[in-house]
Amino acid sequence: MNAPRTKILAAAAAVALLAGGGALALSLRGGDEPAPQTSFCWASLTREDVSALTVEPRERYTSRETAVTTSRLSYCDVDGEFTLSLESLHSAESVWGTADEVAAASPVRAPIPGAPGWVNRTYAGVLLPTDCADALAKPAPYLQIQATNDQEDTWRDGALQKRMATVLTTAADRLTGTLGCSGPTPATPPGTAPPVLEREELDPARACGIEGFAPLKPSAVAGFSQAATGGDFRLWSCAIGAGDDDSDNLVHFTVTQEPALVERHGSDDKDRSALLTCAGRPTLVQVGHFHGLKEKPARDDLRPDADLLTGLADALAGQAGCERE
Numbered sequence: 001m002n003a004p005r006t007k008i009l010a011a012a013a014a015v016a017l018l019a020g021g022g023a024l025a026l027s028l029r030g031g032d033e034p035a036p037q038t039s040f041c042w043a044s045l046t047r048e049d050v051s052a053l054t055v056e057p058r059e060r061y062t063s064r065e066t067a068v069t070t071s072r073l074s075y076c077d078v079d080g081e082f083t084l085s086l087e088s089l090h091s092a093e094s095v096w097g098t099a100d101e102v103a104a105a106s107p108v109r110a111p112i113p114g115a116p117g118w119v120n121r122t123y124a125g126v127l128l129p130t131d132c133a134d135a136l137a138k139p140a141p142y143l144q145i146q147a148t149n150d151q152e153d154t155w156r157d158g159a160l161q162k163r164m165a166t167v168l169t170t171a172a173d174r175l176t177g178t179l180g181c182s183g184p185t186p187a188t189p190p191g192t193a194p195p196v197l198e199r200e201e202l203d204p205a206r207a208c209g210i211e212g213f214a215p216l217k218p219s220a221v222a223g224f225s226q227a228a229t230g231g232d233f234r235l236w237s238c239a240i241g242a243g244d245d246d247s248d249n250l251v252h253f254t255v256t257q258e259p260a261l262v263e264r265h266g267s268d269d270k271d272r273s274a275l276l277t278c279a280g281r282p283t284l285v286q287v288g289h290f291h292g293l294k295e296k297p298a299r300d301d302l303r304p305d306a307d308l309l310t311g312l313a314d315a316l317a318g319q320a321g322c323e324r325e
Helices: 003-019 047-051 095-102 130-136 159-179 259-265 297-301 305-320
Strands: 063-065 073-078 082-088 117-119 123-127 141-147 225-228 235-241 249-256 273-278 281-289
Touching: 047 159, 082 159, 095 117, 095 123, 095 141, 095 235, 095 249, 095 259, 095 281, 117 159, 123 159, 130 141, 130 159, 141 159, 249 297, 249 305, 259 281, 273 305, 281 305
Parallel strands: none
Antiparallel strands: 063 073, 073 082, 082 141, 117 123, 123 141, 225 235, 235 249, 249 281, 273 281
16 A cells, blocks of 8 residues: 555544544555554544553453534443543532532542542543633533443552543543644643542541631531542542541532633632632632531531631631632
8 A cells, every 4th residue: 555545544534533433443454454443532542541441451442432523422432341421511500510520429539630630439530621612512521431340449449540540631632632722631640640538537626637627616526527639729629527428428628720610610609619819829719518418417517608618718828828819
């Protein structure tokens, strides 16, 4: 096969992968021998990427996918091992609500290092640049991954979360690069893994790891627990509950410096949202409650929402050197 024809076939393959979806196999070597790779999610992943999320290695992988420009949902399934989906954000009421949509509803999650997204036990999601909206036909696009095969043994030590975050941000980076969007999502730094969040006893005077943050009333009884994502407030969250079970969560707090999230939620309920300036960057602080828990007695041990917000904002300002607007 001569060089010009090879270039034509390669270009045609790239266009088909992004625009048409489906399993594609082109052989540039002639005959019936299949190409080593058959698609993989809008040309954003390689065989090595796919095998990183495979429970049992396969000799051959195939993805089934809809067009990347489908207006509501673009979907890709890789041999029942994991899925990738491209969607547009809805009208979530808070940063926590946005995280529930982008990375699937979860009482415990962690931010993805180096990217505007979150990971939990079986899902991870990342916001895509708004400049990709037209190319994807989705006004506020995000990319989500779900591990669909049984990987129970790997999420407990953080291995699954690390692999999902790496595959997800790799796909986001390559996809935005192919589409020519500005500001592609940065890939997760090598060797960097989201923390494995475990519930721990809450220190009433230093809740969520923030010195001076006291969300409980003085009369509160013992037995509260927390799950916080660490001290990096670019994308941070903490959930407080009445016991050591996720289902007993009562209240959650979020802090973010992600421009898209600050812009989207900066004008929310002022009793539950505050805007700070930390290291010269707008920083959004929010407080919210888990749904359906208003009748739980332990909720009465929490301070009122306005006090929770003021306490968190003041403690954060003292710890991180922020200024209130």
